[in-house]
Amino acid sequence: MPTPSLTKNILEKLTTIVGPAGIETNKEELLCYSYDGTGQEFLPEAVLFPENTKQVAGIMKIAHAHTIPVVPRGAGSGMTGGSLPLKGGLVLALAKMNRILEVDPENQIAVVEPGVITGNLRKRVAQDGLSYPPDPASVAFCTMGGNVAECAGGPSAVKYGVTRDYVLGLEVVLSDGRILATGVRTNKGVVGYDLTRLFTGSEGTLAIITKIIVRLIAHPTATRTTMLLFGDLQEATSLVAKLLLSHTPAKLEYLDGTALNIVAGKLPTPLPKGTRAMLIIELDGDPESVAIQAEKLDLFLARQPAIQQQVNATDAKQAKRLWFARKQVSPSAFKLKPDKISEDVVVPKTKIPDLVQKTEKLARDLNLLIFTFGHAGDGNIHVNIMVDKSDHKEYARAKQAKESLFKAVLELGGTLSGEHGVGTTKAEHIGLELSETSIAVMKELKNVFDPLNILNPGKIF
Numbered sequence: 001m002p003t004p005s006l007t008k009n010i011l012e013k014l015t016t017i018v019g020p021a022g023i024e025t026n027k028e029e030l031l032c033y034s035y036d037g038t039g040q041e042f043l044p045e046a047v048l049f050p051e052n053t054k055q056v057a058g059i060m061k062i063a064h065a066h067t068i069p070v071v072p073r074g075a076g077s078g079m080t081g082g083s084l085p086l087k088g089g090l091v092l093a094l095a096k097m098n099r100i101l102e103v104d105p106e107n108q109i110a111v112v113e114p115g116v117i118t119g120n121l122r123k124r125v126a127q128d129g130l131s132y133p134p135d136p137a138s139v140a141f142c143t144m145g146g147n148v149a150e151c152a153g154g155p156s157a158v159k160y161g162v163t164r165d166y167v168l169g170l171e172v173v174l175s176d177g178r179i180l181a182t183g184v185r186t187n188k189g190v191v192g193y194d195l196t197r198l199f200t201g202s203e204g205t206l207a208i209i210t211k212i213i214v215r216l217i218a219h220p221t222a223t224r225t226t227m228l229l230f231g232d233l234q235e236a237t238s239l240v241a242k243l244l245l246s247h248t249p250a251k252l253e254y255l256d257g258t259a260l261n262i263v264a265g266k267l268p269t270p271l272p273k274g275t276r277a278m279l280i281i282e283l284d285g286d287p288e289s290v291a292i293q294a295e296k297l298d299l300f301l302a303r304q305p306a307i308q309q310q311v312n313a314t315d316a317k318q319a320k321r322l323w324f325a326r327k328q329v330s331p332s333a334f335k336l337k338p339d340k341i342s343e344d345v346v347v348p349k350t351k352i353p354d355l356v357q358k359t360e361k362l363a364r365d366l367n368l369l370i371f372t373f374g375h376a377g378d379g380n381i382h383v384n385i386m387v388d389k390s391d392h393k394e395y396a397r398a399k400q401a402k403e404s405l406f407k408a409v410l411e412l413g414g415t416l417s418g419e420h421g422v423g424t425t426k427a428e429h430i431g432l433e434l435s436e437t438s439i440a441v442m443k444e445l446k447n448v449f450d451p452l453n454i455l456n457p458g459k460i461f
């Protein structure tokens with residue numbers, strides 16, 4: 001248990017800022033802010049619900065004066081422990097700062113508060129024929145603040161990129177309570193260092209994000225969604241790099257046999273016997289361009305003998321059902337075992353088959369259930385090591401598998417995380433990828449922004 005840092009006097013000062021309705025200290029309520037997608041649990045001493053930047057700045061001034069840990073929190077859907085108060089102190093729940101402040105269709109930008117649910121922004125800008133492309137599978141409940149802090153990605157990253165490709169500027173509150181505006185409202189801007197990019201992906205360790213300016217693009221008016229079924233996972237994943245040489249799908253995902261089995265009942269069509277892998281390919285654009293892309297893709301696919309069956313979604317409803325099934329893979333995994341170690345490694349696209357092979361070997365050698373699925377088009381593979389943590393021997397083998405997986409990924413020229421970040425779960429492993437100098441420079445940067453180490457302490461390093 002960390003040493004409590006909140007006195008009655010400090011709690012009173014904080015209450016003056018957010019009002020009695022903006023602070024929670026009841027244990028039952030605190031429990032709701034003690035977990036995230038990893039299943040770990042750390043209890044804060046208080047949760048604060050600021051409604052505006054001024055309140056966030058006031059809170060940070062008090063936290064700074066009394067050296068109190070502050071952990072910003074969006075929806076708590078993170079997969080690496082980022083929003084957990086490891087050292088106690090305050091959780092800063094940003095859910096009440098959930099206004100879409102501006103949508104400017106002509107200049108194709110939007111300005112939002114950090115608590116805006118990403119899916120709500122996407123729906124709102126679609127009314128103006130615009131798209132905010134980043135689409136993490138958690139889009140229906142995760143927040144824009146959490147997305148920026150993790151630099152979230154999703155299936156459409158293969159064509160459209162990730163969160164950082166859309167963040168033009170930010171308003172942040174620094175650890176001492178100063179308010180800083182970074183970036184621009186224009187598509188270009190190179191005045192000074194790019195602090196916007198530095199804060200994007202900084203996992204709540206450098207500043208509290210209180211406003212986000214994002215770039216929007218024209219909404220594609222047509223799509224075509226295709227399922228490709230394979231009897232062999234190697235053959236499915238080998239097709240990815242080959243396909244991307246001459247096609248630009250909006251999404252290119254894969255599911256292995258286990259992932260398919262756990263969502264089989266949710267898929268729009270029954271799977272033929274012997275299906276061991278699926279690729280999902282979505283094309284988008286205006287109707288004419290989708291028709292041309294589809295014709296070219298179908299010619300290519302017809303020449304691939306490894307494909308067991310090609311099923312094109314007949315309508316938007318069927319495509320929606322397919323994507324729903326894909327989104328259900330992660331939560332449905334708990335049908336297999338009570339716990340999972342969930343990694344989001346990335347390898348060069350040509351190396352996906354090697355990674356899959358290495359993962360299958362790890363599962364055999366260590367007698368574990370490991371399955372993979374994910375953003376094949378980016379080489380960003382979700383490796384799920386299924387485990388029962390109460391079985392200590394199995395859990396030890398699972399941790400061994402994770403370490404071996406990371407080493408294999410780096411040998412293949414990859415990286416340990418494509419979108420979930422480091423948080424607590426990869427902190428002890430970053431030295432495998434980053435040099436001592438790199439880590440030292442990052443710690444120096446952390447020290448510039450947060451010399452007292454009060455912002456999300458214990459994360460990344």
Ligand SMILES: Cc1cc2nc3c(=O)[nH]c(=O)nc-3n(C[C@H](O)[C@H](O)[C@H](O)COP(=O)(O)OP(=O)(O)OC[C@H]3O[C@@H](n4cnc5c(N)ncnc54)[C@H](O)[C@@H]3O)c2cc1C
Pocket residue numbers: 036037071072073074075076077078079081082083094114135136137138141142143144145146147148149150151152153154155203204205207208209210330331419420456
């Ligand atoms: C079923 C499921 C599917 C998922 N699919 C994807 C996916 O496809 N792609 C993907 O990238 N991720 C995915 N995730 C992970 C998660 O949804 C993302 O990391 C998301 O960006 C987290 O947003 P959140 O609002 O839940 O943030 P939280 O989990 O609350 O916080 C995440 C991190 O951001 C920090 N933070 C939050 N708000 C702020 C702020 N205002 N200022 C500074 N720091 C802040 C926190 O301190 C923490 O370090 C998935 C998670 C689940 C449960």
